[in-house]
Each structure stands twice: as C-alpha cells, then as structure tokens.
Amino acid sequence: MAIPDEVLAVLDAKFAAVLPHLDERQRRLYLASEAEALGHGGIAAVARLAEVSESTVARGREELAGGTQALGRVRRPGGGRKSAAERDPGLVAALELLIEPREVGDPVSPLRWTTASLRDLSRELTDAGHPVSAPVVGSLLRAMGFSLQGMAKTQAGSQVPDRDAQFRHINTAAERFLAGGLPVVSVDTKQKEPIGDFARPGRTYRPKGQPITAPDHDFVGPDTPVAIPYGIYDLGRDSGWVNVGTDRNTAAFAVESLRRWWKIQGRLDYPSVDRLLVTADSGGANSADSRLFKMGLADFADECGLRITVMHFPPGTSKWNKVEHRLFSRITHSLRGQPLTSYEVLLETISATRTSTGLTVHAALDENAYPTGRVLTRAERKSAERRVKRDEFHGEWNYTIAPQDPDQQLPADPRDESGPPVPAEATFLLTHPALTGMPREQFEQLVLQLEPCQQVLTEVERQSAGRDGRGRNPGFGTLDHRHRVLVAVLRSRNTVTLTLAAELMGRKRNVLSYHAGRSKPMLAFAGPELARVLVFRRTRPPRTLEALKRVIKHHDNEINSGSS
Known part of the structure; x- marks a missing residue:
C-alpha cells in the first residue's frame, strides 16, 4: 500500500530540522526507526527523503534489531567519500547532454533518442566514459531540479475558424430559449461500461480490511455484455436522463434516446412548448455530418410536433458540452469502486446520483437492436437535406428541423427506384x-x-x-x-x-x-x-x-x- 503524501511531507520537514544536528550513527538509527514505523516501503521512502542510500537505512535497522554498541566515532567535517560529481567534474555536463538534447545535444547523436530512464542514462554515461550507477543518476537529477512527471493534457488542439464565435452563438441561443421557458438539452454518449465482475477505479468507504474483491485479470470478450449510456442533461431544470443501450452506439440510438426522454420526462416538464434546443458535439452518433441523425430527428419532429434546433460544438471541443461536466462527471463519481455486475446495478447507481445543488438523474434500459451499416438511399438523403434549414452562421453546425405537414409529399427520386419488374x-x-x-x-x-x-x-x-x-x-x-x-x-x-x-x-x-x-x-x-x-x-x-x-x-x- 502506498505511503500517503501527507506522511511523507511531515517526514521531510522533520528530517530537514533534525538531521543536521546528528552524527553519522545517530542519523542512521533515527532514519531506521522512521522506516520501521512506516512499514512496507519505508526504507525506500526514507532514503529518498533523507537523500541517503537504502543500504544505510537497512544497516541502521540491523543495528536497532541487534542492539550493537556505538563505535564512538564521529566523522570529522569534510570526511568520507567524495560525491560522484566531485570525483568526475564532467559527469553533470554529460548528463545534461542526455536529458536536454534539443537545447545542447548533438542532433545526430544516438544519445538523443535514448529513453530517459535511470538505468538507460547510467548505461549511456558509462559508455561515454563516466561510470556511474542508476541511484547516483537519480540523486544528480534531483539536485538539478528534475523529477518524475507524467504528461499533462493542457495543449489545445488546432482551432477551427470561428471556434469562439460558435461558443458565443450557442450561449446566446441557449439564454434566449431558457428565457422563453423552452427546453435546452445537452446530449452525448458516455464511455461504454462492461457488465460483469470487473474491477473499477475509485475508492469507497468499507469496513477496514474488507475491500470489494474482483478477479485479478479483466478479460472483456466479444460476448461480454456492455452498457452504452447516452446522457441528456436539461440545463433549465438541472436534471439528467440516461438511456442505457445494450447494442451499438448509432445515430438511431441517439435519436431514440431523445425520443424516450421527451415521451417520459420532457413533455411532462414542458407541456405546452413546440420548440427544443439540442447542443451536441460534432462527432459520434450525433455527428454534425450524419444524415442518419438528421433523418431520425426529422421523424422525431414529425412524431412529437417539435421544432428542433441543433447546435454542434466545433470539432475538438466536446468537453465544453454541459452534459460532460454537469452530468457525466457526477455519474462517474457515483460509479467509483463499484463492480457493475448487472444492468440493474448500473441503472440503480446512476439513478441515485445527486448533488447539493439539486441535480436529479433518471436512467432507463434500452434493449433495442441498433445495427450498423445503414446507408441512406439517394431519395432518403435528399429528403433529409430538404428537411434541414441551415443557419446563416455555420450552417454545418447550426440548423433547425421543423415538423412536416402530413399532407405534404416530397417527390421521389426516380434514379433510386429499382424499376418495374423485368418483362x-x-x-x-x-x-x-x-x-x-x-x-x-x-x-x-x-x-x-x-x-x-x-x-x-x-x-x-x-x-x-x-x-x-x-x-x-x-x-x-x-x-x-x-x-x-x-x-x-x-x-x-x-x-x-x-x-x-x-x-x-x-x-x-x-x-x-x-x-x-x-x-x-x-x-x-x-x-x-x-x-x-x-x-x-x-x-x-x-x-x-x-x-x-x-x-x-x-x-x-x-x-x-x-x-x-
């Protein structure tokens, strides 16, 4: 079990205050006592914080356990073996050439492409005439201000034209709809969840020593049932509705999720409205380029008598969609550390999601089949395009689909017909x-x-x-x-x-x-x-x-x- 960061921070402060006043043996015994108190992993943690070798701390533990007498010798100032950097004045410069090749390295040197692990750096330095061990390389790197760090996702992708203008356009439309008492929903598909006895990230409070157990290997095969949560977040009422599919994430599934939300929840919350604003990202089942999605929305508009306005976020900006950080983040928090052994467990857990600000969530299971490979005929494509009224500002992202008059018939495309029977x-x-x-x-x-x-x-x-x-x-x-x-x-x-x-x-x-x-x-x-x-x-x-x-x-x- 990892040692908490808070404990390590306290030890670091104690070492900084106490160790300068102790002699060699006292330091060794004191560090050994702290390592003993930490338990498993204590020697490595104490050695790293005190900047000594692990063998020094281990020897101190042996002296504590054996009860040996003090030798009575204290090293005089300046005594002991010199550091590696002092013995080899060119060591630090050679190490800098390896870890910062773009600034000071040779562009054609093979060292430029060496993996920057301690063992690799130690091997390359030894081959270059600077024999040194991996732990010493680690000490040198820490003295130079380096530390192990993961990648941070902070760089924004390439920005599409009018990216910020589209954000403002969506915000203005949403405020106008909300001011008029009209529904505004944010939609997207959450990550698929395998159903079964699989380990999940996160921690929950349990009786001490009684964690929830799961198999040590998770094998998700083609026959493993999966859950596809499609979320619909109502901005005006701060409520979520999740349609949990069991088949595939298709445009038909996205439209059916909206239809179910409207029939079960939406028309009860908004009994007398005839307009709906949907904000979505530009990819996936509700893609801005999907004619299947638009055709499904046209059928939905005809069925429910709604004038549906759709606004897509620019490519690469789906995380700005409200459903991501208003609904999905809270659902992920509810699902932490809990194996989803059945669809019922998933539905009940999602439905139990609450926040102090008043968020409520409803979940329903959708066991319909949504096969892939559906391709629209030429007549269907033209019919879908005729139903879409594109906005003047980026019509590929912003469009409205109005219900069609039942008596209105769109002319069929004769090129798409299979023709009369063969004579x-x-x-x-x-x-x-x-x-x-x-x-x-x-x-x-x-x-x-x-x-x-x-x-x-x-x-x-x-x-x-x-x-x-x-x-x-x-x-x-x-x-x-x-x-x-x-x-x-x-x-x-x-x-x-x-x-x-x-x-x-x-x-x-x-x-x-x-x-x-x-x-x-x-x-x-x-x-x-x-x-x-x-x-x-x-x-x-x-x-x-x-x-x-x-x-x-x-x-x-x-x-x-x-x-x-």
Whole structure:
C-alpha cells in the first residue's frame, strides 16, 4: 500500500530540522526507526527523503534489531567519500547532454533518442566514459531540479475558424430559449461500461480490511455484455436522463434516446412548448455530418410536433458540452469502486446520483437492436437535406428541423427506384439456349442451386461499406437473384451485349454490369458442367433485337436439322 503524501511531507520537514544536528550513527538509527514505523516501503521512502542510500537505512535497522554498541566515532567535517560529481567534474555536463538534447545535444547523436530512464542514462554515461550507477543518476537529477512527471493534457488542439464565435452563438441561443421557458438539452454518449465482475477505479468507504474483491485479470470478450449510456442533461431544470443501450452506439440510438426522454420526462416538464434546443458535439452518433441523425430527428419532429434546433460544438471541443461536466462527471463519481455486475446495478447507481445543488438523474434500459451499416438511399438523403434549414452562421453546425405537414409529399427520386419488374417476354428471350448454352429447365435448376450462394453474397455485401440493408449499392438499382444469375451467364458467354439486354429488361447498362460482376464468383460453385458451358464466348454478340432473333432462329434451325 502506498505511503500517503501527507506522511511523507511531515517526514521531510522533520528530517530537514533534525538531521543536521546528528552524527553519522545517530542519523542512521533515527532514519531506521522512521522506516520501521512506516512499514512496507519505508526504507525506500526514507532514503529518498533523507537523500541517503537504502543500504544505510537497512544497516541502521540491523543495528536497532541487534542492539550493537556505538563505535564512538564521529566523522570529522569534510570526511568520507567524495560525491560522484566531485570525483568526475564532467559527469553533470554529460548528463545534461542526455536529458536536454534539443537545447545542447548533438542532433545526430544516438544519445538523443535514448529513453530517459535511470538505468538507460547510467548505461549511456558509462559508455561515454563516466561510470556511474542508476541511484547516483537519480540523486544528480534531483539536485538539478528534475523529477518524475507524467504528461499533462493542457495543449489545445488546432482551432477551427470561428471556434469562439460558435461558443458565443450557442450561449446566446441557449439564454434566449431558457428565457422563453423552452427546453435546452445537452446530449452525448458516455464511455461504454462492461457488465460483469470487473474491477473499477475509485475508492469507497468499507469496513477496514474488507475491500470489494474482483478477479485479478479483466478479460472483456466479444460476448461480454456492455452498457452504452447516452446522457441528456436539461440545463433549465438541472436534471439528467440516461438511456442505457445494450447494442451499438448509432445515430438511431441517439435519436431514440431523445425520443424516450421527451415521451417520459420532457413533455411532462414542458407541456405546452413546440420548440427544443439540442447542443451536441460534432462527432459520434450525433455527428454534425450524419444524415442518419438528421433523418431520425426529422421523424422525431414529425412524431412529437417539435421544432428542433441543433447546435454542434466545433470539432475538438466536446468537453465544453454541459452534459460532460454537469452530468457525466457526477455519474462517474457515483460509479467509483463499484463492480457493475448487472444492468440493474448500473441503472440503480446512476439513478441515485445527486448533488447539493439539486441535480436529479433518471436512467432507463434500452434493449433495442441498433445495427450498423445503414446507408441512406439517394431519395432518403435528399429528403433529409430538404428537411434541414441551415443557419446563416455555420450552417454545418447550426440548423433547425421543423415538423412536416402530413399532407405534404416530397417527390421521389426516380434514379433510386429499382424499376418495374423485368418483362416476362425479355426473360423468355434472354434465357434461350442459344444465349445461355443450356436448356431453360437446366437454367432454372442453376438458379435454385446458386440461391444459397446468393444469400451469403448478399450478407457480405450488406456488411461492407457503401451497402444498405438489402445488400446493394445505392448507386445501382436492385435486381432479383434469377436475373443476376442470367446476366452473369450472358456476360461470361458474351452472347448478347449488356446494352441490348438492359434495353430488353428495362434497366440501365451499368446496373446489369454491376450485378453481373458481383454475381460472377457464384458461377464457380455450379460445378464443371457450367464451366464447360462458359468456355464458349461469342466474338461478335448481337447488338440489336433483329440480330438477336436471327441468332436464335439459326440455333433453332440447327437443332431441328440435327434431330431430323
């Protein structure tokens, strides 16, 4: 157990006052008695404060334990071994070259990149002709005014334009809303918390010698349940609402947290308002660039009849958001030193958070699924942008979403539609054996055989970037499994141009080209019979419907003449 800083400070003051008046043996015995009183770690602490070696204090403990008689000798002034700096006048200068390379070191010297630990410094000094031990290096560094220090996060990141102006803009809007009795909330996601018997930082009062125990190793695996607290802090009422998710931190989860707060708490606190101000950071689930977040807010505005104004803090300034130091800091204080063995423990602990200024917190569990990989279609993106009214001052950070008139219908984007079904005449024509190299019955069997492969391919595409939940690229129209196999076969055999096939099927050529390329790997699972069929490749495929019909007629004539 670490020795408290207060005890060390008292000892330092006592040593400074007493040690100058003691002789060598008295100093040794006195330091040994203090080390004995401190217990474990006392020798090292006393030696460091008194600036003596640990062996001196240990020898004093042995003399106290053995009861040896005093030798009766007191070293005269100036006696004893000279210090390392006195024996080697160039030692201090060599040490300064190592610890301050940017000011006085050689830019190309390997010593410039030496890790500044005591052992490394001792080794480098010895190699440079100044043999010295690590403890002596430590004493020299302390005499030079150095000490072990961690990094302090005080440097501000690169400032974006109008950073401070955005702060003032948010503050002015919040004051205006609060003065009018309108709700102003600050939102953000707190750090994920693993649920289970895991050790947590912090200390709590317990009976002496009875700490809360936890396993010595914390292994958070993929199956470990997690809690994702999304906080909503009401500035006007000094109250917090935490929606604890169990799945993923997505834009849908952020919007659902706001919706739950409004339905359960917000509309009770503000029964007759039609406006809401939300302050958030610029990243994460409620990112300023997230169209999914804006589209979810549009649905929320329509559902609750609220005119929602959103103001994002500039990038790199999320710690200025009120929810961080008004709500999350107090929740962290409540969770200190307590293992979160279940969701119920987490919810009860969060709900018990209080402050002397009147903060109250409510927590609720959200077990809904929020899958990732959701990609908006072109029509959805345009619809979301049309609902957003951007402010004149940094519209990318400040915007308002108003409820939509139920009778108002936004025109759909025809480029995003999958199109009408493929005409049966086109399918019958393109599945002719002259084009596919197989009877129509065999082609239908091939479609059934490759259906499991298509399901796997669709799942892979759904999880890849740029795909929506149906496993397609929003930039290209959809195509059913049967026709995906068909265009893959036609493209491999080159028996008809994709331009002509697209014209017959009522699609664009790039749509067929995309799906043919994505479906071609499936054909390898059909076996050697299909491989023999695909070996054939026409050099000059028909480019017009008339040419296609002539190819089919010629094929039928050959079949009929051969059968006769």
